[in-house]
Amino acid sequence: MSAIDGLPPLRDVIATHGLDAKKALGQNFLLDLNLTQKIARAAGLLNGVTVIEVGPGPGGLTRALLALDAGSVIAIERDARCLPALAEVGAHYPGRLRVIEGDALTHGYDDGIAGPVKIVANLPYNVGTQLLVNWLTVEPWPPAYQSLTLMFQREVAERIVARPGDSAYGRLGVLAGWRTEARIVFDVPPQAFTPPPKVTSSVVHLVPRADPVACEGPVLARVTQAAFGQRRKMLRQSLKALGGEELLTKAAIDPTRRAETLSIEEFCTLARLVASWNR
Template sequence: MTVPEGLKGLEPLRQTIARHGLDARKALGQHFLLDPAITARITSLAGDLAGQHIVEVGPGPGGLTRALLDSDAATITAVEVDTRAVAIITELAALMPDRLQVVEADAMRRDLTTLCPAPRQIIANLPYNVGTPLLVGWLRQASAWSRLTLMFQQEVAERICAAPGSDHYGRLGVLAQWTCRCGMLMHIPPGAFSPPPKVHSAVVGLIPHARQPDATLFRAMEQITAAAFGQRRKMLRGALKSVGGEALLTEAGIDGSRRAETLDITEFDRLARLHARRTAAPA
C-alpha cells in the first residue's frame, strides 16, 4: 500500500517521545510499542479494514495509530486519557484531519460506540491495568462491533481463549466465547516494548456472534460465572447456592457435584437463561 501523503517524512517515534518527554507511567499501565513491523502486523490481523471505522484505545505515542493510518480504514478515533500522549496524537491528527480524530477521555467511562458510525472495530494495545474490565464492558455491547483486535498480557489472552477443563478457563473465557469467536493471533516478547514489561503479551481476535444476549441475559451470565468461578474449588451445588444452587442445576440437567471449570459454554448458557427467567418471574 502507498504511504499516505500525510505520513511521509514523519520523525521516528523515539524522537517524538523524547521531544514530548513522554515517559511510560506504571500507574497508567503504559508500555509503548515502537516497532513499525509489529504494529503493521497487528493492523493486518484485523482483516480487511476498507470502510471500517476504527477506535484505538490508549494510543500512547502513536505507533499503532501510524499503522492504522497506513491501512485502508475509513477513519480512526484515538481515545487517550494521558494529556501528554494526547498532544502527540493531536499533532498526527493535524496531518490527516479527515481520517484521525482524538478524544481525550477515560475509555472506562466512555461509550465508545458513540464515537463513530458502523461498521466499527476496536484495535488497541490496551493498558495492562484496565484491559480486562474494558473487554467485559465491550462484550456487553458486542453487537455494536464487527471485530475487536486487542493486545493483553499473555496470561489474560490465554484466559480469554481457554478451553473448558484447562488451567486458564474461567469467567473471562466464558463471557468472551459466549459472545464472540475468539482466537490467539500473535505473541509479542517483552523486548518489543519500551520499557519492556515483565511479562509476554499476545494479540487476541474477537469476532462477535451474529446473535447476542440482551442486557438481562448478559447480567444473568455475569452472576452465574461470578458465583461459579468465585469458589471454583467447590462443587457447583455449593458455589451456585446464591443463584439457585441445586434446584437451578437440576432444572438445567447438570450434576451438582461437578466444578465450574468442567462446564462448557453451552451449559453455562443454559444456566444463565434459567437464572434470567427465574429472576424475571413475579414473586
C-alpha cells in the same frame, strides 16, 4: 514505517513530549513500527472502516492504522500528556483522526458512527479485561463492531481462547466463547515495549457470532464470576448465593460438578434461570 508516513520515530516523539510510561495507567508503549503494522493488518481490511482505538499513547498503532488506509480512527486517551503527540498525527492525516480525552470504561464513543467499525488496541494492562467484558456483554447483539483485535498479557489471552477442560478455562473463556470466535494471532516479546513488561503479550482477534446461545450478558457474567470465584469448590457451594443446588437441579446439572467442567451452553442455561428468578 517512518519512511511511509514521514513522521518522526516513536522514540523521538516520546523524548520530545516527555512521555515516560506510567505504571498507574497500565502503560507499556509499543515502539516497533513493524509490529504496530502487524497488529493493524491482523484486523483485516481497513479501507472505509472506522477504527476505535483505546489507549493510543504516543500513537504508534494509530499511525499504522491510518497508514494502512483506515477510513478514520477514533482514539480514546485518558493521559493528557499524549494529546500533543496525537495532534501531530492528526495533522499529518487531516480529517481522519479524532482524539477523545477520557476513560474508555465510562466514555461513550461509538454513537452515530456510519459504516463498518472495528476495535483495535494495545490495551492498558490495568483495564483491558474489563473493557473486553464490556464489549462482550453489550446490547443489542450483534454489536456495532465487526471485530476486536486486542493485545493482552499472554496469560489473559490464553484465558480468552480457553475451552471447557483447559487449565485456563474460566469467566473470560465462557464470555468470549459465548459470543465470539476468538483466536490468538501472534505473540509480542517484552523487549518490543518501553518499559518492557515482565511477561510476553499476545494479540487476540475476536469476531462476533451472529446468533449466540440466548441469555443475558450481565447475568452470565455474574454466574461465571460466582462459579469461577471458588473454582475448587463444587457448584452447589460456589453458586449458593444464586440458587445453589436448587438452581443446578433445575438446570439438570449435577451439583457436585466444578465450574471448569461446564460447557458454555450449560452456563447460559444457568444464566437464563437466574434471570427468570430475579424478575
